[in-house]
Amino acid sequence: MIGNIVRTGWMNLRRDRAAWMLSFVVPIVFFSIFASIFGGRRSSTPRVTVLIVDEDRSDRSKRLVNALRAESALKVIDKADAASAEAVIKKGDAAVALVIPKGFGTTQITFGPAKAGAPSFRMLRDPSDMIAPQVVSGMLQKTLFVGMPDMMITGGMDALEKFGGPLTPQQRENLQKQATNLKNLPRQKQQQGDLVKLDVTDVVGSKDNPIIAFYGAGVGVMFLLFTASGAGGALLDEVESGTLDRILSTRVSMSKLLAGKLVYLWSLGVAQLIVMFVWGALVFRLPLMSHLAGFAIMTSVTALTCATFGLLLASVSRTRAQLSAISTLAVLSISALGGSMFPRFLMSEKLQRASLVLFNSWALDGYINVFWREAPLSTLVAPVAVLIGWAVVFFFIARQLARRWEFV
Amino acid sequence: MANPLVVTNLVKSFNGRKALDGVSLDLRQSEILGLLGPNGAGKSTLVRTIMGRVTPNSGEVAIFGRSAPAGDNVAREQVGVVPQEIALYPLLTARENLMVFGRYHGLHGDALDHAIQESLSWAGLAERAFDATKQLSGGMKRRLNMAAGVIHKPKLLLLDEPTVGVDPQSRERIYQMIETLRAGGVSMIYTTHYMEEAERLCDRIAIIDHGRIIASGTKDELVRSTIGDKREMVMVEKVPSLEAVFLHLTGRDLRE
Numbered sequence: 116m117i118g119n120i121v122r123t124g125w126m127n128l129r130r131d132r133a134a135w136m137l138s139f140v141v142p143i144v145f146f147s148i149f150a151s152i153f154g155g156r157r158s159s160t161p162r163v164t165v166l167i168v169d170e171d172r173s174d175r176s177k178r179l180v181n182a183l184r185a186e187s188a189l190k191v192i193d194k195a196d197a198a199s200a201e202a203v204i205k206k207g208d209a210a211v212a213l214v215i216p217k218g219f220g221t222t223q224i225t226f227g228p229a230k231a232g233a234p235s236f237r238m239l240r241d242p243s244d245m246i247a248p249q250v251v252s253g254m255l256q257k258t259l260f261v262g263m264p265d266m267m268i269t270g271g272m273d274a275l276e277k278f279g280g281p282l283t284p285q286q287r288e289n290l291q292k293q294a295t296n297l298k299n300l301p302r303q304k305q306q307q308g309d310l311v312k313l314d315v316t317d318v319v320g321s322k323d324n325p326i327i328a329f330y331g332a333g334v335g336v337m338f339l340l341f342t343a344s345g346a347g348g349a350l351l352d353e354v355e356s357g358t359l360d361r362i363l364s365t366r367v368s369m370s371k372l373l374a375g376k377l378v379y380l381w382s383l384g385v386a387q388l389i390v391m392f393v394w395g396a397l398v399f400r401l402p403l404m405s406h407l408a409g410f411a412i413m414t415s416v417t418a419l420t421c422a423t424f425g426l427l428l429a430s431v432s433r434t435r436a437q438l439s440a441i442s443t444l445a446v447l448s449i450s451a452l453g454g455s456m457f458p459r460f461l462m463s464e465k466l467q468r469a470s471l472v473l474f475n476s477w478a479l480d481g482y483i484n485v486f487w488r489e490a491p492l493s494t495l496v497a498p499v500a501v502l503i504g505w506a507v508v509f510f511f512i513a514r515q516l517a518r519r520w521e522f523v
Numbered sequence: 524m525a526n527p528l529v530v531t532n533l534v535k536s537f538n539g540r541k542a543l544d545g546v547s548l549d550l551r552q553s554e555i556l557g558l559l560g561p562n563g564a565g566k567s568t569l570v571r572t573i574m575g576r577v578t579p580n581s582g583e584v585a586i587f588g589r590s591a592p593a594g595d596n597v598a599r600e601q602v603g604v605v606p607q608e609i610a611l612y613p614l615l616t617a618r619e620n621l622m623v624f625g626r627y628h629g630l631h632g633d634a635l636d637h638a639i640q641e642s643l644s645w646a647g648l649a650e651r652a653f654d655a656t657k658q659l660s661g662g663m664k665r666r667l668n669m670a671a672g673v674i675h676k677p678k679l680l681l682l683d684e685p686t687v688g689v690d691p692q693s694r695e696r697i698y699q700m701i702e703t704l705r706a707g708g709v710s711m712i713y714t715t716h717y718m719e720e721a722e723r724l725c726d727r728i729a730i731i732d733h734g735r736i737i738a739s740g741t742k743d744e745l746v747r748s749t750i751g752d753k754r755e756m757v758m759v760e761k762v763p764s765l766e767a768v769f770l771h772l773t774g775r776d777l778r779e
Binding site for chain 1: 629
């Protein structure tokens with residue numbers, strides 16, 4: 116009997132081109148868009164655009180601008196004055212501008228509190244970009260230290276004498292000579308190295324294209340929810356057309372009907388995720404074959420929970436139109452909070468903790484454990500347990516709500 | 524042998540309003556019992572209670588001598604339902620719809636194939652078997668709707684206004700289909716608003732209003748018991764129609 120319900124679901128889907136597109140084609144298109152946008156960024160570091168206004172126009176300020184221009188993390192654009200820089204930011208073409216003040220070239224760098232009346236750098240920013248100003252601020256400090264060492268030595272000598280006692284004339288002469296040598300170093304050599312040597316090694320993430328796995332899971336789970344809620348709406352169609360009455364007057368009970376719908380939605384979800392990840396493997400080099408076991412586990416439980424969620428939404432709704440409104444709101448909300456659209460690790464800690472209430476965040480964590488962290492299968496115990504737990508709760512509530520269609 | 528259907532003193536209230544108020548009736552072997560009544564009289568509630576979709580507050584439904592409370596689908600295995608709505612899957616073909624409902628009734632294999640062929644032929648849809656249901660005409664959908672209700676060869680059939688919205692030709696075909704079923708020994712409850720249809724098809728008529736059976740019997744019995752002698756005074760050249768009986772019993776006021 117359940118097999119017949121599943122077969123009926125697939126027969127209907129086969130004939131419904133719109134549902135077919137929504138289930139298998141649209142997710143792939145979205146996935147490809149996300150993967151193309153974000154997947155290709157691994158080859159080059161994303162650069163922050165910064166507008167530079169050099170009000171000082173001294174030799175030292177020119178050196179600073181050149182040093183900033185040499186930073187690979189920054190894209191420097193010169194601006195004649197603060198007003199024109201502000202106009203560019205207001206227009207949205209850049210998020211931050213740095214104004215080098217008049218007098219920078221003749222003012223000594225001080226360690227500790229700034230001297231009264233000393234000229235200060237100004238930063239103009241678009242506060243909607245929370246990252247760019249911090250990057251520019253950090254790069255400014257780093258550039259002053261690494262790119263203009265002579266300036267730091269001179270300032271350091273003053274601080275040393277202030278806090279440690281006066282230098283001998285010989286010491287002062289040697290340090291001054293060193294500062295001059297550093298100033299005359301070719302620019303490339305000035306830029307070489309940092310204050311401390313730093314070797315960077317990626318310890319998590321697939322070697323080829325790590326972010327693809329994240330978007331594969333994120334987009335996949337989001338569309339799974341849309342598909343499940345849409346397909347669950349077939350139940351409402353059956354109610355409205357009188358087909359449900361007819362079905363329930365056969366050997367099929369409401370429990371069997373819901374179980375059949377659940378198996379159909381589950382099989383649809385599994386098929387959808389397989390298509391999505393196979394596409395990811397073929398087109399974006401997602402390492403599917405080397406993570407088959409983890410993929411199979413996460414796909415099975417994720418499809419199960421999404422299927423029960425679809426049934427729950429359908430049983431909560433009174434009409435198709437109501438289902439459409441409720442499911443759009445619910446799916447978009449939990450997709451945003453659960454990390455389908457925006458990685459959870461970029462959210463605040465509070466929000467990250469709160470989002471653990473949502474089942475889709477566990478699904479995404481599971482997929483990320485499999486494909487990104489390449490963690491052992493034992494790490495999937497928690498996500499799997501939570502997802503199955505939610506599936507049981509959703510199905511139980513859906514079954515209770517479906518009583519209203521059973522008898523009056 | 525027990526009657527196919529015996530309904531005893533059914534009472535059902537919705538929000539304090541009685542939809543069924545002590546309804547009793549019985550259906551005999553190979554009989555078509557017409558159930559007439561204005562909108563909101565309680566016909567659908569009665570049919571749905573017999574289907575097992577409504578739980579009565581009191582009273583009993585017995586099918587072939589066996590008590591059949593709501594939800595007892597085993598007791599209703601010999602019951603077929605033809606709802607007023609086109610309760611089919613529009614994207615599936617005529618054949619696929621019959622296959623789906625045949626399977627829901629427990630048919631499979633050769634028995635299912637045979638039942639599908641027979642049903643398509645009975646409904647005059649053999650040549651449209653592979654057309655999507657949504658592409659069929661209104662009359663064809665009606666006939667397919669009936670075929671889906673009898674695919675498992677029920678002995679008791681509930682027909683809820685099976686000719687609504689069809690042209691005279693399709694209606695004639697549906698009458699023939701029903702006559703074939705009666706000849707095969709199927710007993711039927713037939714609800715309709717068309718009086719001439721009831722006159723033509725039904726062996727007996729039960730008229731329901733305000734949740735009660737207010738009259739029942741053959742057409743002649745109903746005429747005798749309601750209009751009686753007035754016939755000679757009111758109808759000079761013609762025997763009163765069943766519609767006249769119906770309006771006499773239920774009034775001429777529009778219900779909705």
